[in-house]
Amino acid sequence: MVASRAADEADFLSRKAADEAHAEEIAFAQKVVAHQPDALARALERHSDLERLPFSAEEVEVRFMPDGRLIAMVDSLDFDDMPEQSVTLLQSGKASFKPLARARVLELHRDAICSGAVRVALECLMILPLEAVEVVMQTDLLDPGSGHIEGRPVLYLRVAAQALETIALPRSEPWPLVERLGGHLDWSKRDGFRALNLAAFNIPTESTPDA
Numbered sequence: 001m002v003a004s005r006a007a008d009e010a011d012f013l014s015r016k017a018a019d020e021a022h023a024e025e026i027a028f029a030q031k032v033v034a035h036q037p038d039a040l041a042r043a044l045e046r047h048s049d050l051e052r053l054p055f056s057a058e059e060v061e062v063r064f065m066p067d068g069r070l071i072a073m074v075d076s077l078d079f080d081d082m083p084e085q086s087v088t089l090l091q092s093g094k095a096s097f098k099p100l101a102r103a104r105v106l107e108l109h110r111d112a113i114c115s116g117a118v119r120v121a122l123e124c125l126m127i128l129p130l131e132a133v134e135v136v137m138q139t140d141l142l143d144p145g146s147g148h149i150e151g152r153p154v155l156y157l158r159v160a161a162q163a164l165e166t167i168a169l170p171r172s173e174p175w176p177l178v179e180r181l182g183g184h185l186d187w188s189k190r191d192g193f194r195a196l197n198l199a200a201f202n203i204p205t206e207s208t209p210d211a
Contacts, residue, residue: 040064040128048123060120071134071203072120075151078140079192082108106192110185113137113155113193114174117183121159122169132160136203141195152195156203157183 041062044050050060050072059075082105088096100108117135124133137155142148159181167177178185184201186194198205 040070043127044124047127050120050123062124069134070124070128070130071136072124074116074120074135074137076113076116076137076139076155077109079105079109080140082112103189106187106189109139109192110187111174113139114178114183114185117155117157118159118169118174118177118181121157122164125159125161125164130161132158134158134201134203136198139193141193153198154187154193154196155183155185156196156198156201157181 061073063071084100085097086100090096117137120135121133135157136153138151138153140149141152157178
């Protein structure tokens, strides 16, 4: 008899805990649908891979703006992170190493940053019920004036969820895809990236208040 009561009580407590957890999940989902910033941030932490993108980005900071915009600020790979050699497997089975031209390394850097921007946008749009997200990719650049190297914004990309429905992502190259999506970057084969002015995209900087 005592054992039966204990079993009934354990079953009751288990069902109660399950019901409470279900209610919490419903409440959380409602907050996400309502675009509450804390809930959106928790959803990204729970379900996205933003913190596990070592080959696309070093760090991702998601900002929720007062006007409802979501902006992902990404510390992306630097020029120094790019490979300097190509490797070819010869018929003899030996590997042949050849140095890459600077122009080719600059292209690899451009493509890495473009692909990283698209990946971050996809992660956000797959998890959150948003019409669009904005991504700012930052990388280390030499300041000719001061001679210092510091992180600067080099790519701005706004991706609408609807636009992704018309794109065959597996067959898309990074740079043409970013161009098709309307991305903004200042890049040349000779010099690589130049910094962008985020004020042109209504994005606050450290010296500009958020509201």
